[in-house]
Amino acid sequence: MLFRSRAYGYQPGYSIGSTDANVPISLGIPAITIGRGAGGRSHSLDEWIDITPEKNVKAGEIVLATVLATAQLP
16 A cells, blocks of 8 residues: 555555554554644644645545555456
């Protein structure tokens, strides 16, 4: 899945955190969390996220490509 991000000009990275994916993982169900993009100061009063339309469309394309590849559709 990493090549999809690279194909769109992003350098993928891994991080550890608490997400909704923890519940299925704890039940033995494979799960991933896909990051949304540029932002910072999560869950604080000055939390921010980049809402540039071009970046949001590109992020959506990467997510869709990842989901379709994971589903292994013909």
